[in-house]
Amino acid sequence: MAIPAEEVAQVRAATDIVGLIGEHVALKKQGRRWSGLCPFHSEKTPSFSVNAEEGLFYCFGCQKSGDAISFVREVQGMDFVDSVRLLADRAGITLHEDADGPDRKDRAQILDAMEKAVDFYHQRLLTNPDAGAARSYLRSRGYDGELIKAFRLGWAPDEWDALSQHLKVNEKILEGAGLGFVNKASRQQDFLRARVVFPICDPASRAIAIGGRILPPLPGSPPPERHEPKYKNSPETAIYSKRRTLYGLNWAKKNIIESGEIIVCEGYTDVIAFFQAGMPRAVATCGTALGEEHFSLMRNFAKKIILAYDADAAGQSATGRVYEWESKHEVDVAVCELPAGTDPAELGRSDPEALKAAVKDAKPFLKFRVDRALSLADLESPEGRAKAAEGALAAVAEHPDALVRDQYVISIADRCRLDPQLVRERLQAHVAGERSAPEPKGRRRSEEPPPRDEPQDGDDESVAPASAIVDRPGLEALRIAVHYPELVVNRLEPFFFLDSDQRGAFEALLSSTSLAEAIESSSTRASALLRRVAVEEPMIDPESEIDQVSPVISQLLRGAARKALVDLQADLRQGSVEVAEGSRQVALAHAALEELDDPDSGSAAEATLVAWLSSRGAQNET
Secondary structure (H helix, E strand, O other), X not given: OOOOHHXXXXXXXXXXXXXXXXXXXXXXXXXXXXXXXXXXXXXXXXOEEEEOOOOEEEEOOOOOEEEHHXXXXXXXXXXXXXXXXXXXXXXXXXXXXXXXXXXXXXXXXXXXXXXXXXXXXXXXXXXXXXXXXXXXXXXXXXXXXXXXXXXXXXXXXXXXXXXXXXXXXXXXXXXXXXXEEEOOOOOEEEOOOOEEEEEEEOOOOOEEEEEEEEOOOOOOOOOOOOOOOOEEEOOOEOOEOHHHOEXXXXXXXXXXXXXXXXXXXXXXXXXXXXXXXXXXXXXXXXXXXXXXXXXXXXXXXXXXXXXXOOHHHHHHOOOOHHHHHHHHHOOEEEEOOOOOOOOHHHHHHHOHHHHHHHHHOOEEHHHHHHHHHHHOOOOOOHHHHHHHHHHHHHHHOOOOOHHHHHHHHXXXXXXXXXXXXXXXXXXXXXXXXXXXXXXXXXXXXXXXXXXXXXXXXXXXXXXXXXXXXXXXXXXXXXXXXXXXXXXXXXXXXXXHOOOHHHHHHHHHXXXXXXXXXXXXXXXXXXXXXXXXXXXXXXXXXXXXXXXXXXHHXXXXXXXXXXXXXXXXHHHHHHOOOOHHHHHHXXXXXXXXXXXXXXXXXXXXXXXXXXXXXXXXXXXXXX
């Protein structure tokens, strides 16, 4: 559906691009721009920049660039129209389309219903008499009123349709939000009943799902008539994907960025325990195993990922894929070693200092696995030591780095009192078993694809590889023209730029009233170049009394003049220019080039070269 251009521009202007991108990437301010790790490719050193004033982003690593709409399209996999709609909803802007799509209407209504449901459950917990048992239970776990409000905890009453009656939405929205369903009696029925409610939010703190915990039975009470699962979580919906969601990330983001680490738990109460213990950087998976897309999300905020599961769960998470994800996403995975039989929620309640110590002393993932295998074995007998070594080597064999594997050989040999060479041979046998399948040919998954030289079909954001843009004076001139246009007004001309993309970008600036208009009106490559320089700082101090712009213009002018001299000499050889006139021009250009850097005659030489290049351009056009 068509969206008026002026409303698209209004959405762009109303979107805080730093806030938007900050939901997916940890950004830090550097001068007038913001910098962080690129969300589109793996890297260790930040190369992703954001210009808040112009609403643009650019990555110097993979050359991805664009505005808020482009960013949403990339990270959400949406088309242009849906991206504009999403940003309009965020900004509270009403779009006047030819027709509102049903998907968009449903999504907005589902988000609204979810927000109202969370508020309904929260108020019920705070004020309603039927929530007394829930309040008592939460107090017993150390949850005071301030914490309950911070996490917006709620109470789903022991009624069939309390929420459904409150919301008064149609069946499609109720079921689409995962808040209820239509029962066999053709009546709306609530999804949760008699449970403490934990709202699940996206990184922007919008409620997208709910989880419910059943109250434990009172001492001496009869067992329940039927078994109910301890936790019951929302099904996947149009606004909620379990494999892309981490409970608590919206609250934990700030401390994750400050500390450089993220703690991953199994449940909602584990997350809250870390917050209570003074470590508000914990998140939890939502009823699904930790996976690839969780790592893709987490690595944008922190480079150290600490698994804080109970001891058994940590052992079950011992999968070789963790090493693959460590390599691919350039993160370090460590494991909290909790006392046997405890989880973070229990330890945080009984001994918060011990929980802090467990995080501080978290072990690298492989070391945790090796230590665990050896600690559970009988190292007093030869048979026990051999068995322990085999178990530890099976874990070591999964690691892809031969140097890392070999270092663990010595450790295992020492602790099991075995010959290191024999242990090394056994490890090779394990590795051969692990690596029996042939490696796929071609590029490894951890490698980035080479930069594209030409735009691909249907791709309006393609850019030239970085190596294609080599004219540094031209780039600096464009930076100055974008950030401090008053310093180069009437001093730059398109023919100064030898690079065609730079020339196109500058021509777009000359013919436009704003940077946004220049980006929209220029070619794909020139547009990408403008987005790039918009997030780069010029290498000049605009407050300095020294003229720092003239050296840049001189370099540009020198390059353009030398290129013109080469062309002129070719014309002389071909006889297309009279010898006398050509010789005069060559002498004039050489003399001006020699004086270009002279403090006294440089300005006159610059004017001479500009006039000569301008006349050459006019002659070539005729």
